[in-house]
Amino acid sequence: MSTKTPSKADILRPIQETSSTYYILVAVAGLAFAVFLIGWFYQLYEGMVVTGLSDWGTGGGVTWGVYIGAFIWWVGIAHGGIILSAAVRLLGMDRYMPVARLAEMLTLAGLSAAGFYVIVHMGRPDRMVTSVIGHYHITVNNSPLVWDVTVITAYFVLTATYLSLTLRYDIIRLRDQLPDHFGPIYSMLTIGYSEEEDVIVQRMVWWLALAIIIMAPLLLHGGVIPWLFAVLPTYPRWFGGVQGPQFLTIALTSAISGVIILSAAFRRAYDWDHIITDDIFRGLLLWLGFFCLLFLWLQLQQVTTGSFSPPVDLGIAWIATLEHPAYIFSMTLVAVVLAFIFATTIRPALFTKTRAIICALAVLTATLFEKVLFVIEGFFHPSFEIYAATPGIYVPSLIEIASITGTIGMVSLFFLTVAKIVPVVELHAIEHLRAEHDDSSTHEDQTH
Template identity: 60%
Template sequence: MSSDVSTETLLRPINSYTRRYLAATTIASAAIGFWLYFYVQQLQYGLIVTNLGDWGSSGGVAWGLYIGAFIWWVGIAHGGIILSAAVRLIGLDTYQPVARLAELLTLAALTCAGLFIMIHVGRPDRLVTSVLPAWPTRVQWSPLMWDVTVITAYFVLTATYLLLTVRYDIHRLRSQLPDVFEPIYKILMVGYSEAEDAIVERMVWWLAFAIIIMAPLLLHGGVIPWLFSVLPSMAGWEGGVQGPSFLSIALTSAVSGIIVISAAFRYAYGWEDLIPEEVFRGLAQWLGFFALLFLWLQLQQVITGIFAAPTTLQHATEVKIATPLYWVAIGLVVLALLYIFASVLRPSLFDIRLMVVLSLGVLVGTLLEKTLFVVEGIQHAHFQLYEGVPGTYVPSIVELSAVVGTVGIVVLSFLTVSKVIPVVELHAIEEHDNEEVNS
């Protein structure tokens, strides 16, 4: 980061409106409207408008893209907050310019994950009439209750984490922030005094520590894969490898998402000094490491699934590797890994724009893999209630629109928040200035 980075650069998203911003807002709103159009049809006619179906004489699957996308968004959220927490815990100062972007990504992704729970239960009122009343007595064994619990816990932790850090920035930059948002700033700054800064630093450190500990145990390395891996009747799901596999996919997709979002802000607001190329090189190397781990765990599942495996597991694995979309997903991750490896050997090959394209490919690949994982686990279970009628599943336009709509929600949330609070911490500038003075 060069020494000419100023608060004007930091606040550029808040104090400027461009045609590109308006275009991005229009596209994101259109994506949300596209989903709402089809969601209204689902509310009117029920889940029959999707290609989901109960087990029966017509075959099919009860879980499909909705649950695959739910897992995908939870994974992105999980990896995002891990990166932000790691910046504070182990001093990864290089990535401080993108730490708050990772926190905002976590909140947006968790919102979308929760939205897919609401979509999948059919009628939204069931969350109030069924889920909440049953929570005290059913949380210990209900998959839905566990989902709601861990997502809520992580949302509260992340929101608290973000609120504690943003108060410092608002107080010091208040004179440069727009007066139109004064009511919001007053709410965010209730009870603030500079004396709390030292206390907040300790609180944030402990919150980061709790997040790092809880992430592999409760979210994408724990509860979510446990919901699948402890079901021996589902040949494609059961097994101890699911926890590490889910965790690797979460971190892979999260780093990809952070690369895309950071590059978008860098390009839109001329943040070459605020988010330098070294940040993207570092993120790319982390992406390469997590992608390699993801591919290795996929190899473990395939090898153990086709070599002297139980008949149903072998069948499920053979079907998976015979599915073209599975190899598309693997190929997208392999392509990104090969480019990262080549750019490490020859740094001149590295290009941020190409890295963004490959990161988008990784996001598509991880979504495909998780959806295929969900669908194949149901289609190739140990028990066969209706022999000879396995059924097929292809996501409907209603289900696809939900993915498009939630992506639009994430984009619109960043566009909105970036007009109210700094999306890069003031500390990222202050610490750099201190380093310049000391040098």
């Protein structure tokens, strides 16, 4: 355990210090995003024909594929991130305070990537204005996809407000050590600040956290997003009440995995072993195991009802899913991660930070594969297979595959940029850690 005392200088290090590794990471992330943008511009020029998507039916394919599967994946990561941060504040989980802001930022980044996917999948960006915004009063009543856009926008604004309220406290107290060239940003974030507002802001943040926890099963990844699929009875692979809880568990496993990876990256880059401790990784890994267990349990419910004397259409859909290598691969990854986490509870020596990162990467890969396959198989096997003579075929194009690495690059650029402007660890977290450290030192001195 590190005996180093956490300080303001620690959380200012990402802003004040820039290494050659930072520029390399910016270049790699920028290249990944640029490759996807080039592919997208080519798609805009040639049309959606350059993707692996095709008309359902006589085209023998699917109208939704990687784009929508990855959209769900990013929304899940984003929604799970804000739920994690809200739980830290609402339930007093001080142990995770050093990573709470990373979870909030992950929400903003994930929602940005998800929203970008909606624009890409529409074929033409102008349709967002002419078809969605321009006729919103009509589309919101008839298009589940517009519900998604509405929820994404609402939660982006909610999270941005949530984050900006906590940033005010930090920026005021660290302003003399922050770069002057970002002065306009700091002035905007702290406009009208007074010390009297600190108590009020803390109360506001608590109520926002409560609202997020309450709304999670209703409007986040337990509500609107799964309703896009779950209310369609002609698609047996999608239809059913289990989709809400299933989507929510996938969101939480994905978000915890994302926070583990981000925490490890910042800890390694800025020597934050004494801030983002091994104890935090152990706790996050245990929570990951809990939600992996729920994830597999809900999958078992669907497999059981889909394979034990099911209706014909449901049986066909689930046989196709169970035989698909992507499904076997994703479920195996989650099961192996769960087995490892369970083993660490019996033998704690098995735990290492590196293994926690591997588990996180495995779960993120599994949830991405599962979501893409979920979307595709639903289209391939509707209740009335009037086009059964034409076998369903879907192979993602390079542009669609590049969208995954491209949005990961986009999210990486977000963190690389934001880390140069504002602290990614709250000053409250540092103050809490210092108090704990001082109490521990005092107790040791008294013991001696």
